[in-house]
Amino acid sequence: MENKKQPIQTAKRQIMLKESRAATRSIERSPLVFERPLSNLCIRKRFQGAMKSLILTLCALSLPLHGEMRVVSDFEGGNAEAVEIDQVNRVIRIMPELREGRGWPCWWFFRLEGLAVGETFKLEVQAQAKPYREYTVLAASWCQPKHAWLSADGSTWHPSAKGVLTPEKVMVYEIKAEAPEVSIAWGPPFVPRDGERLLNEISALLPDAEVFELAKTKGGRPVSGIRIGAEDAHHQVWIGSRQHAWEAGGSQVGRGFIRWYASDEAKDLRSKTCLHYIPIMDVDNAAQGAGGKDSIPRDHNRDWAAEPIYPEVAAAQRMIRAIQAKQGLDVYIDLHNPGHNDPTFFFGPFAFERMSGIQQRNYQRWIDLAAINIREPYPVQPKYRFATYVKTDEERGRMSSGWVRANTSTSTISVTLETTWNSPEMSVEGYGKVGAGLGRALAAYLAEEPGRN
Numbered sequence: 037m038e039n040k041k042q043p044i045q046t047a048k049r050q051i052m053l054k055e056s057r058a059a060t061r062s063i064e065r066s067p068l069v070f071e072r073p074l075s076n077l078c079i080r081k082r083f084q085g086a087m088k089s090l091i092l093t094l095c096a097l098s099l100p101l102h103g104e105m106r107v108v109s110d111f112e113g114g115n116a117e118a119v120e121i122d123q124v125n126r127v128i129r130i131m132p133e134l135r136e137g138r139g140w141p142c143w144w145f146f147r148l149e150g151l152a153v154g155e156t157f158k159l160e161v162q163a164q165a166k167p168y169r170e171y172t173v174l175a176a177s178w179c180q181p182k183h184a185w186l187s188a189d190g191s192t193w194h195p196s197a198k199g200v201l202t203p204e205k206v207m208v209y210e211i212k213a214e215a216p217e218v219s220i221a222w223g224p225p226f227v228p229r230d231g232e233r234l235l236n237e238i239s240a241l242l243p244d245a246e247v248f249e250l251a252k253t254k255g256g257r258p259v260s261g262i263r264i265g266a267e268d269a270h271h272q273v274w275i276g277s278r279q280h281a282w283e284a285g286g287s288q289v290g291r292g293f294i295r296w297y298a299s300d301e302a303k304d305l306r307s308k309t310c311l312h313y314i315p316i317m318d319v320d321n322a323a324q325g326a327g328g329k330d331s332i333p334r335d336h337n338r339d340w341a342a343e344p345i346y347p348e349v350a351a352a353q354r355m356i357r358a359i360q361a362k363q364g365l366d367v368y369i370d371l372h373n374p375g376h377n378d379p380t381f382f383f384g385p386f387a388f389e390r391m392s393g394i395q396q397r398n399y400q401r402w403i404d405l406a407a408i409n410i411r412e413p414y415p416v417q418p419k420y421r422f423a424t425y426v427k428t429d430e431e432r433g434r435m436s437s438g439w440v441r442a443n444t445s446t447s448t449i450s451v452t453l454e455t456t457w458n459s460p461e462m463s464v465e466g467y468g469k470v471g472a473g474l475g476r477a478l479a480a481y482l483a484e485e486p487g488r489n
């Protein structure tokens with residue numbers, strides 16, 4: 037935060053300058069110089085009046101109308117580089133801070149302090165100007181949601197009024213302060229602490245469920261998951277999110293899903309299924325407020341190789357191989373957020389059109405049942421999309437969905453859910469509805485016995 041002191045100090049100096057000039061003017065106009073003799077009473081009155089105005093001027097000099105706005109982001113999942121803070125006009129400009137080698141600078145999440153309750157201020161968000169990889173600078177749209185997300189208590193989140201994009205590609209949000217300190221983020225955040233809390237909540241509801249440590253990250257942080265159901269259950273399912281750390285919406289969908297899965301509605305499904313669920317895969321980047329996507333040398337969803345560099349990816353591969361060997365994996369779902377103009381959709385297998393038999397039947401049934409069950413806040417697209425931007429077979433094989441397909445059976449489906457985010461509907465509750473819909477699709481799909489011939 038050192039390099040931001042300059043503009044802050046400049047703004048402060050300007051206020052001081054303005055105020056001292058005003059004070060000088062008021063002293064120049066003060067009626068201390070008399071043109072003709074006056075009565076004692078009159079002199080005393082005038083003197084008292086002059087003293088009063090002098091005291092008021094001194095008070096105005098020492099007490100600013102608002103506090104000094106301060107951007108704080110040194111907490112789990114926090115990220116914001118303050119570009120400029122105009123204390124007089126109440127405008128702050130931020131950009132996502134670059135975390136060297138840790139992928140896209142698109143996620144931002146900070147606390148703004150020094151507000152007067154009820155005052156209106158402007159938040160400006162611009163793209164990070166430095167390249168995140170070689171010479172590539174990230175397009176501004178990834179860090180400029182239509183609405184900023186606000187929280188006065190740090191736990192409930194609501195959207196701001198719609199931002200306005202300037203011709204200079206700066207998004208400007210006008211925000212009314214609800215409290216002296218407000219948390220502001222790209223979207224409703226979901227940090228590692230939220231993941232741990234969620235797993236505790238679910239294991240308290242389902243005493244037979246087992247919270248486990250998938251791995252310790254390279255940074256020494258635990259990657260936790262939960263197993264619900266007997267290991268030798270009839271159906272086997274793996275669902276996870278945040279292979280790309282910035283895509284907090286993936287974890288929000290996961291939370292909606294697992295809460296639905298722990299509810300009475302899913303009782304029958306639970307009795308026949310063993311579910312493994314991981315709320316955050318890339319814990320290191322999620323903890324540091326880094327984007328993760330396109331990390332150097334590669335991100336989590338390009339690490340599903342013969343020798344992964346991330347311990348949590350290697351551990352997930354080992355467990356999925358073991359599930360496949362013992363029972364056969366029925367469903368693998370990876371939860372993500374897509375681009376700013378995208379709807380909610382599934383990435384399907386590249387070879388879908390050429391598939392036949394059980395494999396073709398199962399992938400088709402999945403997308404049909406997903407379209408019936410995932411309706412809110414927006415319906416999921418009824419047809420698969422394909423990640424054609426990934427050009428080589430080698431790279432496609434290193435994506436988790438591709439690796440799972442290659443290491444399971446023809447009856448397994450392995451898909452990626454990309455949940456739309458650029459809307460005020462995509463609140464914690466909105467994402468939760470997608471998750472519940474996903475659960476209902478899963479129940480309907482497994483009820484058809486995808487392993488049958």
Ligand SMILES: [Zn+2]
Nearest residue numbers: 280283372373
């Ligand atoms: Zn992603």
